[in-house]
Amino acid sequence: MTHVLIIDDEREVCTFLEYFLSSKGFTVKTAFSGQQSDLLIDQHTFQLAMIDVKLPDTDGFTILKKLKEKQPHCKVIVMTGFSTVKTAVEAIKLGANDYIEKPFDDLDQLEALIDEMLSNDVSIVQNEAKRLAQEVGFITGNNEEMEHLITIAYKIAKKNINVLIQGETGTGKEVLAKYIHEASRRANETFLGVNCGALSESLLESELFGHEKGAFTGATQLRKGLFELANSGTLFLDEIAEASPAIQVKLLRVLETREFMRVGSEKIFRTNARIIAASHVNLEEAVIEKKFRQDLLYRLNVVKLEILPLRKRKEDIPLLINYFLEKYDAKHLTFTNEAMELLENYHWPGNIRELVNVVTRAITLSEGETTQITKDYLPRSIQNAQNTEIEEKIEVKKSFLDPINSREKTWKDPNFNNLKKYLDQWNAELLLYWQSEQTIPLEIIKEKIKELENVTGKAFIKKALISTMGNRKEAAKLLKITPRQLRYLLTEKKHYTQ
Numbered sequence: 001m002t003h004v005l006i007i008d009d010e011r012e013v014c015t016f017l018e019y020f021l022s023s024k025g026f027t028v029k030t031a032f033s034g035q036q037s038d039l040l041i042d043q044h045t046f047q048l049a050m051i052d053v054k055l056p057d058t059d060g061f062t063i064l065k066k067l068k069e070k071q072p073h074c075k076v077i078v079m080t081g082f083s084t085v086k087t088a089v090e091a092i093k094l095g096a097n098d099y100i101e102k103p104f105d106d107l108d109q110l111e112a113l114i115d116e117m118l119s120n121d122v123s124i125v126q127n128e129a130k131r132l133a134q135e136v137g138f139i140t141g142n143n144e145e146m147e148h149l150i151t152i153a154y155k156i157a158k159k160n161i162n163v164l165i166q167g168e169t170g171t172g173k174e175v176l177a178k179y180i181h182e183a184s185r186r187a188n189e190t191f192l193g194v195n196c197g198a199l200s201e202s203l204l205e206s207e208l209f210g211h212e213k214g215a216f217t218g219a220t221q222l223r224k225g226l227f228e229l230a231n232s233g234t235l236f237l238d239e240i241a242e243a244s245p246a247i248q249v250k251l252l253r254v255l256e257t258r259e260f261m262r263v264g265s266e267k268i269f270r271t272n273a274r275i276i277a278a279s280h281v282n283l284e285e286a287v288i289e290k291k292f293r294q295d296l297l298y299r300l301n302v303v304k305l306e307i308l309p310l311r312k313r314k315e316d317i318p319l320l321i322n323y324f325l326e327k328y329d330a331k332h333l334t335f336t337n338e339a340m341e342l343l344e345n346y347h348w349p350g351n352i353r354e355l356v357n358v359v360t361r362a363i364t365l366s367e368g369e370t371t372q373i374t375k376d377y378l379p380r381s382i383q384n385a386q387n388t389e390i391e392e393k394i395e396v397k398k399s400f401l402d403p404i405n406s407r408e409k410t411w412k413d414p415n416f417n418n419l420k421k422y423l424d425q426w427n428a429e430l431l432l433y434w435q436s437e438q439t440i441p442l443e444i445i446k447e448k449i450k451e452l453e454n455v456t457g458k459a460f461i462k463k464a465l466i467s468t469m470g471n472r473k474e475a476a477k478l479l480k481i482t483p484r485q486l487r488y489l490l491t492e493k494k495h496y497t498q
């Protein structure tokens with residue numbers, strides 16, 4: 001016999017659920033307050049509880065906590081109104097199994113949810129979440145926080161709510177967004193993405209909303225925007241913090257009304273795209289600094305998922321390395337203990353992207369020579385990790401605290417030597433790839449080119465900053481870019497240290 005506990009201060013909800021669930025053969029008990037529910041929890045054992053998040057004398061969280069402590073096997077569905085979805089998602093993070101929105105306008109969905117919940121072992125959901133992650137290429141490893149993250153992502157993927165992903169560069173925000181898409185009911189629809197920091201304001205606007213023929217010089221034909229193209233799928237807005245204030249207003253409007261207009265047209269279109277936004281910048285801080293709209297943040301982060309930087313999950317490094325060795329068809333290689341130790345001691349500012357680079361580099365350099373990856377096959381920045389880190393810190397401190405001194409230093413121009421060293425290494429590595437007898441996946445070459453663009457661009461920016469003694473506005477003028485672009489370039493993928 002299945003025992004169900006319903007806790008809601010709206011008596012009609014209790015009556016309705018009691019009738020609905022009794023007719024399914026369940027034994028149902030109802031409580032209208034925290035006090036009543038405490039009594040019932042002490043007296044009976046339940047297989048399922050449905051808890052309203054708002055109660056007169058307590059809240060759903062307190063009951064959830066109590067119930068999970070006393071009856072850890074009891075499944076919990078949190079009931080919520082539209083305005084409290086965020087709270088319901090928090091409840092899932094704290095251990096509730098799922099949530100459902102009131103009023104229940106789809107009884108089949110409610111029944112399916114209850115049946116699924118009662119027939120499913122918690123570990124089945126976790127295993128399924130992990131299996132799909134493996135399939136999509138989002139490796140969670142053995143870190144508990146990452147496992148929790150993927151289970152939450154899996155559960156909320158099925159809901160039609162916006163998601164915000166925060167995490168340092170290269171931690172896998174885009175892969176996680178694809179995972180959510182794959183785990184959602186939209187899996188067979190389109191997944192499209194755009195990097196909001198990489199395009200000028202007008203280009204981004206036309207990319208997002210589309211434009212009519214003749215809307216501006218160069219608009220030779222009608223172009224549909226991403227909101228239109230991803231209509232029934234998922235739209236990934238990467239580096240959302242970089243969207244200009246004008247674009248932020250337009251995004252807010254779409255998120256509030258689901259309506260938008262193409263550039264150069266007054267016709268209103270509707271979109272049903274699910275929005276997943278990502279940022280390496282902390283958006284709450286950006287709001288405080290008045291760089292990001294609070295109302296837009298509110299709309300975007302119905303669910304916020306934070307990915308750990310690699311340095312906080314170093315135990316996963318061996319597993320990730322094995323995954324990449326297999327992915328790049330190099331399972332015959334092994335990293336020596338010494339090399340592995342260096343990798344585990346390194347601070348990984350470029351996170352998993354940097355780890356991918358290290359592995360593919362080792363594969364190429366060792367080809368035809370050895371199957372043992374020793375420390376010699378690792379980039380020098382990793383071999384000398386501790387020294388580099390300290391030197392980098394000193395360097396940064398010097399140039400910020402003592403601009404005159406750093407200006408004088410340019411006479412000897414250590415930056416030229418650094419850049420030259422990097423370009424020589426890049427050149428050598430790329431030629432090695434070319435000469436390799438293995439076919440190199442194009443993705444790796446593209447990553448290397450991206451890295452070259454970043455590092456070289458940064459070197460020139462640094463040069464401009466030195467010549468303006470750190471004045472960003474002046475430096476932007478010299479480089480003929482806007483201060484906003486300069487800010488983006490400075491923060492973007494700043495961590496290639498090879």
Ligand SMILES: Nc1ncnc2c1ncn2[C@@H]1O[C@H](COP(=O)(O)OP(=O)(O)OP(=O)(O)O)[C@@H](O)[C@H]1O
Binds near residue numbers: 167172
């Ligand atoms: N958990 C993971 N498992 C396997 N590969 C991963 C994982 N996370 C990231 N990667 C790999 O690392 C690289 C960078 O990932 P991704 O582009 O998703 O990071 P990001 O956080 O979106 O980066 P950015 O902030 O620079 O946009 C990709 O090659 C991706 O496949």
